[in-house]
Amino acid sequence: MGSQRNGFKKESFILAVDVGTTSIRCHVYDKEAKVRGSCSTKVVLLYPEPGLVEMDPDRLWKGFVTVVKGAVQDAGLQMRQIEALGISTQRGTFTTWDRTTGVPFHNFISWQDLRAGELVRSWNRSCTMKAIHGVMKVLHFLSRRKRFLAASLVVFSTQHVTFRLVWALTHCKQLSQAVDEGNCCFGTIDTWLLYKLTKGLVHATDYSNASATGMFDTYQMCWSGFIGAVVSLPLSILPKVQNTGHHFGSTDPSIFGVSIPIMSLMADQQAAMFGECCFDVGDVKITMGTGTFMNINTGNKPHTSIAGLYPVVGWKIGTEVTYLAEGNAADTGTAIKWAQKLELFSDVQQTSAMAYSVADSDGVCFVPSFSGLQAPLNDPKACASFMGLKPSSTKCHLVRAILESVAFRNKQLYETMLRETHIPITKIRVDGGVSSNDFVMQLTADLFGRKVARPHCCEMSCLGAAYVAGLGAGFWRSREELKKLQSTDRVFLPQGAPQGAGSRSGAYAPVLQSWERALSRSMNWYNKP
Numbered sequence: 318m319g320s321q322r323n324g325f326k327k328e329s330f331i332l333a334v335d336v337g338t339t340s341i342r343c344h345v346y347d348k349e350a351k352v353r354g355s356c357s358t359k360v361v362l363l364y365p366e367p368g369l370v371e372m373d374p375d376r377l378w379k380g381f382v383t384v385v386k387g388a389v390q391d392a393g394l395q396m397r398q399i400e401a402l403g404i405s406t407q408r409g410t411f412t413t414w415d416r417t418t419g420v421p422f423h424n425f426i427s428w429q430d431l432r433a434g435e436l437v438r439s440w441n442r443s444c445t446m447k448a449i450h451g452v453m454k455v456l457h458f459l460s461r462r463k464r465f466l467a468a469s470l471v472v473f474s475t476q477h478v479t480f481r482l483v484w485a486l487t488h489c490k491q492l493s494q495a496v497d498e499g500n501c502c503f504g505t506i507d508t509w510l511l512y513k514l515t516k517g518l519v520h521a522t523d524y525s526n527a528s529a530t531g532m533f534d535t536y537q538m539c540w541s542g543f544i545g546a547v548v549s550l551p552l553s554i555l556p557k558v559q560n561t562g563h564h565f566g567s568t569d570p571s572i573f574g575v576s577i578p579i580m581s582l583m584a585d586q587q588a589a590m591f592g593e594c595c596f597d598v599g600d601v602k603i604t605m606g607t608g609t610f611m612n613i614n615t616g617n618k619p620h621t622s623i624a625g626l627y628p629v630v631g632w633k634i635g636t637e638v639t640y641l642a643e644g645n646a647a648d649t650g651t652a653i654k655w656a657q658k659l660e661l662f663s664d665v666q667q668t669s670a671m672a673y674s675v676a677d678s679d680g681v682c683f684v685p686s687f688s689g690l691q692a693p694l695n696d697p698k699a700c701a702s703f704m705g706l707k708p709s710s711t712k713c714h715l716v717r718a719i720l721e722s723v724a725f726r727n728k729q730l731y732e733t734m735l736r737e738t739h740i741p742i743t744k745i746r747v748d749g750g751v752s753s754n755d756f757v758m759q760l761t762a763d764l765f766g767r768k769v770a771r772p773h774c775c776e777m778s779c780l781g782a783a784y785v786a787g788l789g790a791g792f793w794r795s796r797e798e799l800k801k802l803q804s805t806d807r808v809f810l811p812q813g814a815p816q817g818a819g820s821r822s823g824a825y826a827p828v829l830q831s832w833e834r835a836l837s838r839s840m841n842w843y844n845k846p
Contacts (some may be wrong), residue, residue: 333403333783343384345392347530350802354392356384360696368431373425401583403786405588406506407780408529420491433480463621464536477531503554508584525560525587528630535619557657561632563790580786585778592781599743605751609646625692644692646726652685669756672717680705682835683718693733700842704835748777762809
């Protein structure tokens with residue numbers, strides 16, 4: 318093998334793994350941040366009952382080990398050439414396990430899981446919540462402190478860990494028993510992997526992951542004793558929260574043959590933000606995957622939202638904390654996959670050309686809300702719909718309407734962000750699978766009236782975790798160095814009238830208006846309690 322040649326052995330690399338919703342991917346990066354080797358495997362989701370979404374912890378662990386070994390082999394390297402490991406993970410998916418045996422009490426309960434839906438609804442309607450909101454409003458009025466305003470607007474959601482954990486504690490006997498005996502560990506995916514990699518020595522997470530659980534106080538930068546007390550969660554089971562670029566420990570040599578320092582744990586959206594080098598206040602990152610996540614760097618202060626933007630910790634490196642405000646739209650890739658299943662097209666690559674092949678969507682509007690509408694509308698009862706269909710509507714019109722809806726949701730999130738944060742936007746970078754669609758990208762730039770840049774590689778979460786690990790290990794020296802490594806595939810500038818007539822934001826006003834009418838007609842559709 319090449320790595321045996323004289324002097325070649327000295328070359329070292331950074332390894333990063335991203336555990337997403339659909340796959341686990343591992344990349345080996347060199348000094349230029351180029352991918353030298355890769356390996357991926359599918360994440361197997363289990364659906365024990367309708368609305369329940371789980372993952373097998375042991376299967377996930379085996380998948381993790383497989384992709385690490387596979388990527389290093391693919392790069393033709395030896396494990397000892399790996400200087401550090403970084404891990405990025407989907408957020409809000411958790412399990413609990415026995416502190417002494419390390420055996421999980423139940424499968425991972427996914428962020429998509431709805432088992433706590435009823436619990437969340439009854440809590441949001443409860444007298445306790447109304448009382449908390451009232452007290453917080455008074456405190457805000459008296460003190461003018463934004464954190465009280467934030468607390469007066471808090472509503473619980475099933476995407477946050479809080480009530481899925483409450484559900485597990487009430488339904489899993491072994492688990493509640495272990496809590497009583499002080500023998501229980503809670504962890505999101507990063508914490509479980511770290512625990513396995515260090516053979517049970519380390520029970521920790523980082524600030525970016527903790528801040529996305531709904532159980533963390535971003536103002537005090539610690540687990541929320543208040544939420545713990547309100548919904549009676551035992552804080553003793555929670556992991557220690559460390560810096561994002563902390564030396565979390567090293568992998569047990571029995572796993573990969575050598576011991577590799579674990580130098581970053583990071584939540585996927587925050588990792589993508591770092592991978593896009595959005596280090597400055599006002600930098601915006603839009604990830605368009607299964608759903609769309611829009612993040613803006615708000616600097617060293619958490620943003621207090623009244624329209625459903627969520628304040629998360631971007632990263633904490635050394636003493637410096639960077640906060641992000643985040644909005645999301647749940648059904649981006651989902652809508653496109655659904656259209657493919659209906660055979661509106663056979664290959665996703667065709668959709669941009671199909672949309673451009675017609676002058677407009679012929680009055681057809683699509684509302685992408687298979688799982689309700691998030692910020693700024695915040696309506697879980699909304700339905701997905703096509704409106705304005707005519708006998709003359711073709712597949713191309715339908716596809717164009719679907720792609721337009723993705724860009725329209727981007728515009729809604731973007732305008733909410735501008736209105737709420739009052740932060741001047743410095744740059745906008747877009748990643749994720751759907752960002753490879755030129756039609757969506759161009760329309761987004763037109764609607765924003767801003768240039769939008771797309772990188773060469775769409776797997777930014779992996780790169781972000783690698784960057785943080787590499788900075789911690791001294792593999793890269795500074796963020797300035799990382800900015801120089803950044804590559805852009807294409808920049809989309811807002812155009813007067815691009816191909817496909819009437820793409821100007823101004824010319825789009827009537828289309829946008831009818832889409833907003835369609836949106837309001839799709840709202841409050843399901844009469845769930």
